[in-house]
Amino acid sequence: MADDRLFDPKALAELKEAEARWSGGPVKKTLERFPEQKKEYKLTSGVEVQRLYTPLDIAGQDYLEDLGFPGEYPFTRGVQPTMFRGRYWTMRQYAGFGSAEETNARFKYLLEHGQTGLSVAFDLPTQIGYDSDHPLAEGEVGKVGVAIDSLEDVETLFAGIPLDKVSTSMTINAPAAILLAMYQAVGEKQGIPARALNGTIQNDILKEYAARGTYIFPPKPSMRLVTDIFAYCAKEMPEWNTISISGYHIREAGATAVQEVAFTLANGIAYVQAALDAGLDVDSFGPRLSFFFNSHLDFLEEVAKFRAARRLWARIMKERFGAKNPRSWMLRFHTQTAGVTLTAQQPDNNIVRVAWQALAAVLGGTQSLHTNSRDEALALPAEDSVRIALRTQQLIAYESGAADTIDPLGGSYYIEGLTDRIEQEAGRYIEKIDAMGGAPAAIERGFVQAEIQDSAYRYQLDVESGERVIVGVNKFQVEEKEPRGLLRVDPEVAVRQNGKLARLKARRDGAAVAGRLETLERTARGKENLMPAIYECVKVYATLGEISDVLRKVFGEYRGSTAL
Amino acid sequence: MLEETKVRVLVAKPGLDGHDRGAKVIARALRDAGMEVIYTGLRQTPGQIAEAALQEDVDVVGLSSLSGAHKHLFPRVVEALRAKGLGDVVVICGGIIPAEDVPELKRAGVAEVFGPGTPTAAVAEFIRREVGAKKGFGAGR
Numbered sequence: 001m002a003d004d005r006l007f008d009p010k011a012l013a014e015l016k017e018a019e020a021r022w023s024g025g026p027v028k029k030t031l032e033r034f035p036e037q038k039k040e041y042k043l044t045s046g047v048e049v050q051r052l053y054t055p056l057d058i059a060g061q062d063y064l065e066d067l068g069f070p071g072e073y074p075f076t077r078g079v080q081p082t083m084f085r086g087r088y089w090t091m092r093q094y095a096g097f098g099s100a101e102e103t104n105a106r107f108k109y110l111l112e113h114g115q116t117g118l119s120v121a122f123d124l125p126t127q128i129g130y131d132s133d134h135p136l137a138e139g140e141v142g143k144v145g146v147a148i149d150s151l152e153d154v155e156t157l158f159a160g161i162p163l164d165k166v167s168t169s170m171t172i173n174a175p176a177a178i179l180l181a182m183y184q185a186v187g188e189k190q191g192i193p194a195r196a197l198n199g200t201i202q203n204d205i206l207k208e209y210a211a212r213g214t215y216i217f218p219p220k221p222s223m224r225l226v227t228d229i230f231a232y233c234a235k236e237m238p239e240w241n242t243i244s245i246s247g248y249h250i251r252e253a254g255a256t257a258v259q260e261v262a263f264t265l266a267n268g269i270a271y272v273q274a275a276l277d278a279g280l281d282v283d284s285f286g287p288r289l290s291f292f293f294n295s296h297l298d299f300l301e302e303v304a305k306f307r308a309a310r311r312l313w314a315r316i317m318k319e320r321f322g323a324k325n326p327r328s329w330m331l332r333f334h335t336q337t338a339g340v341t342l343t344a345q346q347p348d349n350n351i352v353r354v355a356w357q358a359l360a361a362v363l364g365g366t367q368s369l370h371t372n373s374r375d376e377a378l379a380l381p382a383e384d385s386v387r388i389a390l391r392t393q394q395l396i397a398y399e400s401g402a403a404d405t406i407d408p409l410g411g412s413y414y415i416e417g418l419t420d421r422i423e424q425e426a427g428r429y430i431e432k433i434d435a436m437g438g439a440p441a442a443i444e445r446g447f448v449q450a451e452i453q454d455s456a457y458r459y460q461l462d463v464e465s466g467e468r469v470i471v472g473v474n475k476f477q478v479e480e481k482e483p484r485g486l487l488r489v490d491p492e493v494a495v496r497q498n499g500k501l502a503r504l505k506a507r508r509d510g511a512a513v514a515g516r517l518e519t520l521e522r523t524a525r526g527k528e529n530l531m532p533a534i535y536e537c538v539k540v541y542a543t544l545g546e547i548s549d550v551l552r553k554v555f556g557e558y559r560g561s562t563a564l
Numbered sequence: 565m566l567e568e569t570k571v572r573v574l575v576a577k578p579g580l581d582g583h584d585r586g587a588k589v590i591a592r593a594l595r596d597a598g599m600e601v602i603y604t605g606l607r608q609t610p611g612q613i614a615e616a617a618l619q620e621d622v623d624v625v626g627l628s629s630l631s632g633a634h635k636h637l638f639p640r641v642v643e644a645l646r647a648k649g650l651g652d653v654v655v656i657c658g659g660i661i662p663a664e665d666v667p668e669l670k671r672a673g674v675a676e677v678f679g680p681g682t683p684t685a686a687v688a689e690f691i692r693r694e695v696g697a698k699k700g701f702g703a704g705r
Contacts, residue, residue, distance in 0.1 A: 003566035124579070124582075124631055126579065128580055136607070139633035139637050140581075144581075144632065200572075214580075214582050253584075253585050344681055379632070379687050453588055457619065460593070472679040482664065486662055489632060559605075560605045560606045562605040564595070564602075
């Protein structure tokens with residue numbers, strides 16, 4: 001239905017007539033002489049892209065109801081009243097490799113170069129709850145992130161970095177409670193109370209089953225860990241973002257923009273529902289939920305996606321869950337540029353891809369941003385590549401002017417039309433998932449995974465048929481020399497890490513460790529919040545592996561699917 | 565004319581890496597190219613992969629890792645296969661593998677390394693050639 005206040009029905013009727021004349025006249029004539037380059041223009045989401053968008057495409061929009069003002073429901077145009085005029089987004093480069101010492105040095109390097117927040121990458125053994133000396137950790141220690149075995153390593157990781165001066169994001173999921181406890185303990189040692197700590201744990205286990213793969217426990221106890229963290233932080237760490245509900249990895253695994261929004265918000269709904277079922281009040285944890293999205297190649301689709309996600313979540317929290325606090329309605333999000341779009345061929349081209357993906361995130365109103373480095377299809381990023389990636393954000397902030405006014409693409413017929421469309425399509429997916437019994441059930445039956453895999457395969461077929469051009473890969477190729485200066489993780493890191501671990505175990509109070517692990521086991525078998533017991537364990541230097549093993553013993557382990 | 569038996573391929577994820585988009589895309593492409601494809605799922609040890617290769621009687625094992633653990637893990641898979649008498653199984657791999665690691669992997673017994681951006685058709689063609697050469701023309705297994 002047309003919004004008569006903004007669009008005069010008579011003017012729209014005239015416009016419609018004029019458009020028909022244009023399509024039937026000049027366009028038709030041109031097409032007869034010069035056919036368009038593609039038979040059909042489509043977004044990754046399958047949505048058709050029209051030749052032209054006009055007020056006719058957004059005549060159904062009601063400005064106040066559908067867009068509103070920045071900082072006000074439904075937040076389509078942004079979550080703060082002044083957005084980047086008040087403060088730029090947090091420039092937060094995901095970093096970590098080798099030992100805590102090496103990563104601490106990289107953190108300091110990034111902070112010196114103007115980064116405004118930290119983001120910790122952990123190695124896979126840490127993410128899956130194994131100490132560095134575990135047989136399954138062989139070959140993986142320190143590779144994709146920093147190796148953490150105990151509080152001692154986290155102390156080293158943040159040595160010389162005052163935790164009341166930075167915010168820290170930690171990409172940790174299954175063992176999120178353990179790393180959060182370690183962070184709190186480091187804060188305590190620095191004399192900073194838990195309530196002053198600012199940061200985020202990813203803590204989004206559902207997308208691990210669906211797309212990312214670092215699960216440990218089955219869904220039910222995993223959801224308990226998530227909601228225990230919500231409850232604990234509501235009391236102890238009110239500034240902490242208790243979860244970062246992540247579409248990023250869903251997109252990286254192959255999902256379309258619509259699927260990214262739909263599956264992420266469906267997971268969000270599941271977490272809210274689980275917390276309500278655990279007896280929490282929606283406004284006690286709602287304001288601390290945060291999100292994490294991908295910024296992919298289709299520049300305008302991405303801008304519209306961020307806006308659509310914001311509006312859809314606001315409506316879900318207000319209408320579906322009855323949240324009263326406006327902060328519970330806000331979808332605040334971190335963005336990372338799309339790793340999957342980086343090419344190993346002509347890697348310097350990636351600098352340009354990352355730049356427009358980052359710009360899309362800024363125009364989409366992101367709260368923080370990671371820009372990928374040009375060499376990430378080849379190895380972990382080298383220092384000079386990371387600097388270019390950070391500079392890309394600074395160039396956008398300080399030179400492009402894109403941050404000077406709020407939601408500058410708002411009102412574009414295309415952007416608004418697409419925002420509506422993405423919201424609708426994602427809403428349809430969410431209804432489908434609701435009908436299956438919610439995200440956990442949809443993941444358990446493999447629906448989400450199959451949808452993602454189908455999209456990934458379609459994308460690949462489009463690349464191989466040449467329908468989708470990837471510059472330097474299937475068009476404009478050149479003979480290339482082997483790239484130089486790639487970062488290599490020191491292979492001795494595992495040896496050193498294991499030595500450190502052995503010395504720690506010899507030095508610490510073994511009886512205290514055993515006692516507190518026992519208490520943890522009892523707590524896990526009962527119903528009480530797990531966080532205090534975990535905190536007690538980490539303070540006496542029980543290791544991440546030991547704590548995870550206790551929980552494995554009580555909760556069991558999840559086995560992934562082998563479906564294709 | 566003899567009926568051609570299908571080439572059997574095991575696609576495996578050794579180590580702790582959870583990035584399986586590439587592995588699954590390759591698996592589907594090889595299946596569409598007429599091969600029988602089995603996927604191990606995540607977090608497989610070299611021993612488990614060799615055991616699955618034996619059970620499934622495969623001609624090819626495709627390994628994928630994006631975590632940087634390839635130099636450690638891939639040679640161990642080759643060793644585990646040999647220990648089970650599967651030395652003639654063709655081992656290929658992909659992932660984030662720096663060019664300078666390729667010679668070492670090949671010395672360890674990996675037949676080919678396919679980097680990011682490789683068309684899946686190139687992988688299928690390589691498999692047909694290698695398996696054909698090993699088993700005689702026309703025979704898939």
